Amino acid sequence: MHFIAGLWNAFLGTWIRIGIHLFPHTIHPMVVHFPIALLYLALAIDILGKFVKTPDRFFDRASFWLTILGFIAGAIAAAMGVISEQFVRWNATTSVLLSAHQRDAVLTGIFALLAIMVRLFSRYPAPTMGRNQAWSFWNTGRGRSNGLSTLFLLLAVIMITWTGSLGGTMVYHYGVGIRHVTYKNPLKP
Numbered sequence: 265m266h267f268i269a270g271l272w273n274a275f276l277g278t279w280i281r282i283g284i285h286l287f288p289h290t291i292h293p294m295v296v297h298f299p300i301a302l303l304y305l306a307l308a309i310d311i312l313g314k315f316v317k318t319p320d321r322f323f324d325r326a327s328f329w330l331t332i333l334g335f336i337a338g339a340i341a342a343a344m345g346v347i348s349e350q351f352v353r354w355n356a357t358t359s360v361l362l363s364a365h366q367r368d369a370v371l372t373g374i375f376a377l378l379a380i381m382v383r384l385f386s387r388y389p390a391p392t393m394g395r396n397q398a399w400s401f402w403n404t405g406r407g408r409s410n411g412l413s414t415l416f417l418l419l420a421v422i423m424i425t426w427t428g429s430l431g432g433t434m435v436y437h438y439g440v441g442i443r444h445v446t447y448k449n450p451l452k453p
Contacts (some may be wrong), residue, residue, distance in 0.1 A: 276346070283347035284450050289441070292348035296341045296431070300424055302334030303376060307421045310409050321388075321399045324409050328383055328401070331417060335376040338424070342369055350450045352440055361434050368427040375420035382413040 285297035288294075292417040306327045313323025349362065388400055408409040 280346060280350055284350050287347050289351035292341065292345040295344050298336050299338035299341050300428060302330050302337055303421050303424055306330035307417050310414050310417055313409055322406060325399050328407050328410060330362055331376060331379055335373060335380060338373050357441050358407055358434055358438050361430055365427055365430040368423055368430060372423040372427055373421050375416050375423055378418060379413045379416035382416060383407050383409060386410050
C-alpha cells in the first residue's frame with residue numbers, strides 16, 4: 265500500500281510541477297463549468313427519455329454519452345483544481361472548505377461513474393421480429409437507462425451542485441484565488 269501511495273504522490277508532484285508552468289492560476293474556474301453543464305444536461309435528457317420513446321433510442325444515447333463526457337470533464341476540472349490550488353494562500357477555514365470541496369468532487373465522480381457502469385450492465389430487451397435492434401453500446405445490447413442509473417446520475421448532479429456551492433463560498437466569502445487577497449506565485453519562493 266505504501267508503494268501505491270508513493271507512486272501516487274510522485275505522479276501528483278510531477279503533475280503539479282509541470283502544471284504550474286503550463287496553466288494560468290485561473291485554469292480551474294475556466295473548465296469547471298463543463299462537467300456541471302454536461303451532467304445537468306445528461307440528467308434532463310435521461311428524464312425526458314423516460315417519457316419520450318424513439319425507435320433509435322436517441323435519448324438513451326444522448327444521456328449516456330453526456331454522462332461519459334461529464335465524467336471526463338469532471339476529471340479534467342479536478343486535475344486543473346490541483347494546479348489552481350497551488351496559487352492560493354490557505355488559512356484554517358479555507359483549508360477545511362477545500363477538503364470538503366475535494367471530497368464532494370470525488371463523490372460526484374463516483375456517482376457519475378456508477379451511473380455509467382449501471383448502464384453498461386443494463387441490457388435492452390431482445391428486439392422483436394422484424395425490427396432492428398437500434399442503438400446499444402458497441403452493439404452489445406447494453407447501455408439502457410434504468411431507474412438505478414437515473415438515481416446515480418441524480419446523486420451526481422446533487423453532489424456537483426453542492427461542490428460548486430462550496431467552491432463559490434471559498435471565492436465569494438473568503439476571497440480564495442482573488443489576486444490581492446490570497447493569491448501567491450508558487451514559482452517564486
